[in-house]
Every structure is written in C-alpha cells, then in structure tokens.
Amino acid sequence: MSDTELAFVRHDQIPEAPPPPSERGAIKWVRENLFSNVTNSVLTILSIISIYYLATFVVPWIMNGVWNTSSLAECRDILQGAKGGCFSVLSERWNQLLYGFKYPNDQYWRPTLAFLLLFAAAAPVMFFDLPRKLLIFTGLYPFIAYWLIWGGTILSPIFALLGFVAGYLVYARYVKNSFFIGLFGGIFAAFVAWYIGGKIVELLNIQNPTLEAVPSRDMGGFMLNMILGTVCVSLSVPLGILLALGRQSDMPVIRWICVIFIEFIRGVPLITLLFVANVVLAFFLPPGTTFDLILRVIIMITMFSAAYIAEVIRGGLAALPKGQYEAGDSLGLDYAQSMRLIILPQALKISIPGIVNVAVGLFKDTTLVSVISMFDLVGMIRGPILGAAKWNGVYWELLGFAAILFFVVCFGISQYSQWLERRLATDHR
C-alpha cells in the first residue's frame, strides 16, 4: 500500500442541505415576528383574540346589511332579529348627507361639478411636474366654484375676477419702483374695480340668471364641510404667513399686535369662536347690515387656523440659518425682496408638513359647526335624519359612514404630505 492511496475522496460537492424547517419560510417569520419570547407570544394571542371578536361583530353586520328599504321598521322586518346593518338609511338619505336638505334637488350637479373641478384646480399646486400653465385654471377656480355652488348672475364672479386682474396690473406696473407702492396701489385699484362692478350688477339687476341662485343657509351636508375646509385653508395660509412675518418683525408695535392675536386665538377653543360668529359678531357690525352665518363662520375659522399656521411658519422661519437672512441683506435686497426671493421659499418648504397637519385638523374641526346648528354632515345626522321617525335609532350606520368619509379625506391628505416631504427632501440622508 503506497502512501498516496486514500480510502475515499469525494470528487463532487454535496448539494446544499436546505435549512431546517424551523429556520425558513413562513415558520421562521412567525417564530421571529410573532412568538420570539413569552411576552410576544401572549401579545400575539391577545391580538388575534381581539381581532376575532371584532370580526364576529363587524363581518355579519356588514354582510347582512340591508340596502334598499324605506324605513328602519321595514329593515328590521327583513332582518328578523338577525345581526345586520340598516344601510338603507345611507341609500335613502344619500343626497341629504352630501348636500344638506335644502339645496334644490335638480341642481345637485352643480356642487358635484365644482367638487370634480377642485381636483383639476388642486393638481398643479400639489404636483410640481404638471405644466405650469394649468395654474391659470387654479386661479380661475374660486370664481367658477362660487358661481356653480351659489349660482346667481355670472357678472358678480366676473367683476370679482376683474378686480383682482386690475389690482395685479397696477401692482406689476409699480412694483419695480417700490414693493409697497405696488402693493397698496394694487389693493386700491382692486377695491375701485369691485365698487364699480358692484354698482353695475346692481343697475342691471338680472332677474333670471342662468343658474338659479341658492342662498348660503341652504348649504349643508358634506358639501358644507368641504366648502368650509377648502375656503378656510386657502385663506388662512396667506394670512398665516403675514402673521408669522409680523411676529418675527423688528418693529415692536407690529410684533406685539401679532403675538397677542396669535396667542389669544390659540388659547381658546374653536367652539367659543363659533359662538362669537353665531351670537356676538353681529354686535360689532354696522347697524342694519346682515351677514350670513356661513360667512361669519368662515371668518372665524380662517382666523383660528391662520393663528396655528402662523406658528408653524414661524417654526420654519426660525429653523433657517441666520446666514440666509444676512446673505439677503448683503446682496442689497430690501425686506420684501429678501423675504419673497430667499427666506419664504425655504421656510415654507420646511413648514409644509406642519401646514398640512393644521389643514387636516381644520377639516376635522369643520364638524363643530353642527354645535351652532348648522347642518353639516354631523349636523344632518344628528338633526333631520336621526330626528325623523323613519330612521330614529340608526346610529352606527350613519356615524360609521361619517367616520369613513372623513377618514378617506384626511388619510389621503396625510399620505400626500408624506410623499411631498420625501419629494422635497433635498438633503442627502
């Protein structure tokens, strides 16, 4: 036997053995994520039990749901005591839930169209990749939407628009000399145009406008929440920017006016401000003027959210390095220029998530108007619908519907804000 002779040499590699069953696939995942130790196992089992109990309540309730009866009694007859939801209240009162109970039935297409156009108007603001020309439609949208929802003569929104155009033309002509002359000149021109336009509308006094005029007090349902939410958010952002700049200002008088306004508004609940709109504000208006409630509520909610947005933007202004302010000064820009061109673009970018948070909160808070007996979605549910003999007692279906509607909108907005945050992140992390 020579030394080189070996008993056995394997020439090819053994195929890899698969990992043991407990270390792969679903079993491994379950072990690691659900049953890694005693506490985790207990938590997992508790969670599964609670999900199961929830499901035994909710699933039959939804599956047995009745969608097409005309009253609660009929619905209970069909269910025969079985567990199930009477969703027929939603199908029967659908229009009331969305538009309130006074909006003319044959005109529902108008707010619906305004709602659909809202997406077209909001798109170029929300997504920067879209062609910038679309912003023209965004600028026109408030006038179109006003005309669609409130109706009446088309001349009023046209003259309102012309006022803005006149203001802008004067501003563009004089802003090269001085920002403030341009600004105040523009505001003055706009007011002159509105005054003349108002007189013309009064003189013509059109009797049968294309779209039937609907008074503000007939607005209701989810439409009212949408109107209040969109109008107040879009008005409060510019106001909030002004308040934030005022609070950061070097001029003590202006700073203190802004500080007192902001802290006062932030210190009181929205309900008290709605009380002000409802019962107090009328005392401070010139005698004999009537102001509809929806407008008073818009004023108070706008002030409310402007104070919160101002604090968010102040955070953004404070987060900018001091060098940015000094750079603006050293380039020889005046206050308005350095704010417009250097400071605000950066500060607003930092503040966007906060502003969106305030906007979501504000949209949720529009339900509070039901407390001062306006018939928004919650007001419709608590008032005319639950109050009707036919549907007295259908709580879960209605409140659940309202909850889901708000959830969809608010969750959508917050997802958009997270996407925007990632999109705007220019630092490399």
Place this chain on the structure above:
Amino acid sequence: MATLTDPPSSGFRLSKLIYDTRYRSYTFQFIALMALVALIGYLGSNLMQNLRAAGLNISYEFLGEPSGYDINQRPIEYDSQSSHMRASIVGILNTLIVAFLACVTATVFGVLAGVLRLSHNWIVSKLMAVYVEAFRNVPVLIWILIIFSIMTVSLPGPRSFRGEEATSSMLFDAFAFTNRGVYTPKPEFTNPIFTSGALNWLLVLAVLVASWYGARAIGRWATRVQEATGVRPTTWYLTLGVWFVPLIALMMIMGLTWVYPELKGFNFRGGIQIRGSLIALWFALAIYTGAFIAENVRAGIQAVSKGQTEAAASLGLRPGRIMNLVILPQALRVIIPPLISQYLNITKNSSLAIAVGYMDVTGTLGGITLNQTGRAIETVLLLMLFYLVISLSISAVMNVYNNSIKLRER
C-alpha cells in the same frame, strides 16, 4: 436689517420718513397703530350703536342672580336657586374633572400604543398603526357621538337588571353598566376624623404625599450607602411599608366601607353614578388624543440614537437599567413638550361636551346661562377668559419645564 450706509449730512426732511430705513420702521408702526385704533374705534362705535338700538348694556349683574336651572353633575353644592356665578363654577369644575381624567387615560393609551407600535411583533405593531391612523383621521366629535351612542343605546336599562329573569347582571355585584350611566361602589368613612367629607380625603392625600417623601428618602439613603460601600441595601420591603402601612392604618381608624349600588325602584341607588355623557367625553378624548400621544412617544424613542443603547450595554448595564437610566431620560426631553400641548388640546376639546349634554363650563355659562340671560357678549367673553387663563398657565409651566431641561452646553 443691517444698514451700513453713512448717515447723510443734511438735516431731517419729511421724505426720510419713507425712504430712510432708520425712520421708515417708525412710519410703519405709526400707520399700524393708527389702523388698529381706527378698527377698534369702528367696532366699538358699532357695538355702542347696536346695544343702544337693542336697549341692552354691558353688565355682569346677571352673575349674582338665581340661575333657575339644574345641573346633573355637581361636584359642589348647587341647586336651581344658586347664582349663575355658582353654575359657572360647577361648570369649570366639571371641565377640569373630565380634562384631568382624559389626560391621565390618554397618557396611558398613548404610551402603550407608542411603545407597542415599535414592537418587533408584527401583528401588534400593525394593530397599533391601525389604531393611530383610524383615530387621528376622524373628527373627535364623531368619536364622542359614537361612544355616547354606545353608552345610551347599546347598554341595557336598569329595568333589565330586575327580577328573576334579569337579562343583565352586575359585574362582581358591584358595577352596573346601564344606559343611565355606570354605577360603581363608593368609599365612605364610618368613623371620620373631620365632619366634612372633603377634609377627610385631603388627609388621605396628605398621608400619600408624606409616604412619597418617605419613599424618596429611603431611595436617597440607599444611594448614599451604595456610594460609600459599593453595595446597595435591599429596600423594597421598606418602601412597600412606607407606602402601605400608614395608608392602611388611616383607613382602619376612619373605618372605610364601600357603599354598593343597589337596584331600588326604577333606578340604582347608592354608589357613584358616572353618567354616559361623562364617559363618552372622557373616553373619546382619551382615545383620540392617545393616538396623537402615541406618535409623540414613538418619535421621542426613535430620536434617541442607537449608539446610546449600545454604549450603555457596553458599560455592562442590564436592559431594564438601559431603559430607565439612558433611553427614557433622553426620550422624555423630546416627548414632554408635545405631550403638554396635547393636554392643552384635551382641555380645549372638552368644550365639545355641549354636543352630548355634559355640563361643563361651555354647557353652563356658554349654553344655558347665555340662552336664559341673553348676555351673549359677557358670557362668551368670560368663557374665552377661562380657557385663556388655563392655556396661558399651562404654557407658562411648559416654558419653565423647557428651560429646566435645556441641554447645558459649555
């Protein structure tokens, strides 16, 4: 803005008020002040004219007049002959009660959900994510109404607890969940030291505070011994004793008994009745705000860098101590300021009580008193003043706290 131009040698000209940056700010402030004064004057004169036209005046005399309405939850003595002032104070106390309860419960919910959302357990963290998103994105008013309907519609009436074939029964024979509220046993002293009930409870509180100081003293003594000798003495039985011996002794002396609620006639008597409106408001605020607090807690824990945990572990600390001595002190610095502003939100949102008929200050002063006396301006002003005082004092506390925990650098 920094302006480094040489001052022109010529004297003062009127145009400098606009063109010279040194004087321009005075011009603006003057204009702003004048505009403000003009606005206030305009609103004030409108107010005067409107009040005169309506034959009203501004007066707070109504506060002393009998209110003429009943309040169903009275922390202090009150009946319909008491003044509007007293009705407002009852309302304020009710606001503070529900705000306090909701703050405590929201903190518990929020901390639990925030910690569990970071758990490695997939199902638990997903459940918590669902909880947070579901409650944050739906208006609190809807949650209040949902829980209120659970309390008033789904729970059985006191009638179903009656008779041989009762469809509902009391939990442990002590708690009854009815559509008129939840009834719980009520502690009472058979042999009280003071005649007034509140003083007895203050005494209990004083004993608890004294025990807390005692427990802290024991902890400090243990630390001193540890620093001197290197061995920490066992103190848990001492601490337990300090907490419980005086309390139990006091309870024995005063003769603590529990009064159980009993079904008498058409309703339960005895015990404490917690109304459905209070429970709805309390839990809705707690669950809703708890979802926000959960996000704050999660952010606070994630803000502590992983290196801190690893450094503490490499020093040889055990996991419990790492949490207590290293992670929590740093996380709390991030968590507490937003937590306090959530407490502020709870207090302000408690004004939604008016939607379920809980008689807080918005329901008494801003609701029935306003409607009965018609003094809109005065009542709304007082209401705002109350909330303003609460918010400003909470923010003052927060500022003091923020200054005390500020990182001291160099």
